[in-house]
Amino acid sequence: MNRAQIFTLDLVMGSVIILSILSTTYTISTYYSTINSSLNIKSNIINSASSAASAFALVGTTDNALVQLHSTGNTAIFLDYVKSTLGAMLTRPYSISIQTKSDYGTSSAPNITIFNYTSPGFSDLSYSSFYEPVIVSDLSTLCYSNCDPSLSIKDVFAGQNATLNAPYCTVFYNNGTEVPWTVLNDTTGSECTIKVSSAAYPQNYLVNAFSSPGTFEGNTTLYVLALDLIHIKAGT
Amino acid sequence: MNNRGQIFTLDLLISLFIFLLLFTSVVLFLYSVADVNNPYSSYYSQVTSTYLNNVANQNADILSESIGSPANWPQYACGQISSIGLLQNTYELSPLKMYNLTTMSTKCLSQLLRAGGSFNVTTYYLNGSTVKIGNRPITAGFSIPQNQSYIASVSRYVVMYPGSTIIKITFTEWL
Numbered sequence: 275m276n277r278a279q280i281f282t283l284d285l286v287m288g289s290v291i292i293l294s295i296l297s298t299t300y301t302i303s304t305y306y307s308t309i310n311s312s313l314n315i316k317s318n319i320i321n322s323a324s325s326a327a328s329a330f331a332l333v334g335t336t337d338n339a340l341v342q343l344h345s346t347g348n349t350a351i352f353l354d355y356v357k358s359t360l361g362a363m364l365t366r367p368y369s370i371s372i373q374t375k376s377d378y379g380t381s382s383a384p385n386i387t388i389f390n391y392t393s394p395g396f397s398d399l400s401y402s403s404f405y406e407p408v409i410v411s412d413l414s415t416l417c418y419s420n421c422d423p424s425l426s427i428k429d430v431f432a433g434q435n436a437t438l439n440a441p442y443c444t445v446f447y448n449n450g451t452e453v454p455w456t457v458l459n460d461t462t463g464s465e466c467t468i469k470v471s472s473a474a475y476p477q478n479y480l481v482n483a484f485s486s487p488g489t490f491e492g493n494t495t496l497y498v499l500a501l502d503l504i505h506i507k508a509g510t
Numbered sequence: 511m512n513n514r515g516q517i518f519t520l521d522l523l524i525s526l527f528i529f530l531l532l533f534t535s536v537v538l539f540l541y542s543v544a545d546v547n548n549p550y551s552s553y554y555s556q557v558t559s560t561y562l563n564n565v566a567n568q569n570a571d572i573l574s575e576s577i578g579s580p581a582n583w584p585q586y587a588c589g590q591i592s593s594i595g596l597l598q599n600t601y602e603l604s605p606l607k608m609y610n611l612t613t614m615s616t617k618c619l620s621q622l623l624r625a626g627g628s629f630n631v632t633t634y635y636l637n638g639s640t641v642k643i644g645n646r647p648i649t650a651g652f653s654i655p656q657n658q659s660y661i662a663s664v665s666r667y668v669v670m671y672p673g674s675t676i677i678k679i680t681f682t683e684w685l
Contacts, residue, residue: 325667334669362636363676
């Protein structure tokens, strides 16, 4: 009678195959779980960076800093502002540049770089780009002889808009001609939105405010110093 | 020479036992890895992480990018509010709405945000300190537990009225 054969070559090979299948299955599932987590993290970083870029362009302190940059040309002061504001919001290395227009009166994009900064560790291989057009405007009330100091121009930089705290408003050049811009009146709220054209010239614009059509409340001035473009590259 | 056929042998029994053992182990392993209801499986981990992340992002967007419905929701009872949002206009946070976020009942807030019983929303200045309005920290929801297995925390940056301050809104959801 032959001896029982337990430990055979077949058994060894079969065991190896089955163990290989188990290992491969585990590795694949773990790999996809890692990819899924990585995608969630990157998506969160990009969403946060997008809101940071938008907030940086919208906040009044950025406008003040840009006015100073245009007026004095001092990039060191603007750099300090960028590091303390944008740097506090972006968790990864980033790059920022400010372009201004060279040919006002046309709709061409700003193309003269007046400021550029790249934070340490920034890589050109992995980043998200954000473009924010801004109106550089001195927010201090600049009135003509009959302006109403209670009216205030608030610059909303997204899409180069400016808002006034009145439901209705109209905008004029210095010579009294109404500008061909789009003005969005707010019948339910209290702010009209002035969409400054990308072809606008850097000058004063007289803004008349109305509480309702035909009911004049006063006027103030929108002072356009420059139309700039902020380009932020946020590392991912 | 033994001419009898040998079918039911010891070899067969042992081999069969080993095969069934290995086969059962493989099947059980595959099911455990792929079972979304098994808290130890990677599928459960993926689904849960993605779900929490989606809830956190959705609510962070709702709070930071909408004015709510109705727009003056702080003046309404919970049952009359369709959704809450912290914006005062198209781009500025309303300090009044931020304050009302903290006075609203957690149950109402959870219901409106569909965030369940494990969420937190807190606002910060860029220097890391918690925003205070009327000396009241602007934070709502539940305390964030330590060492939670599944937790998602997302942030959004928004300008606060009257336009000179950037606020960070952080929404955290956990399981």
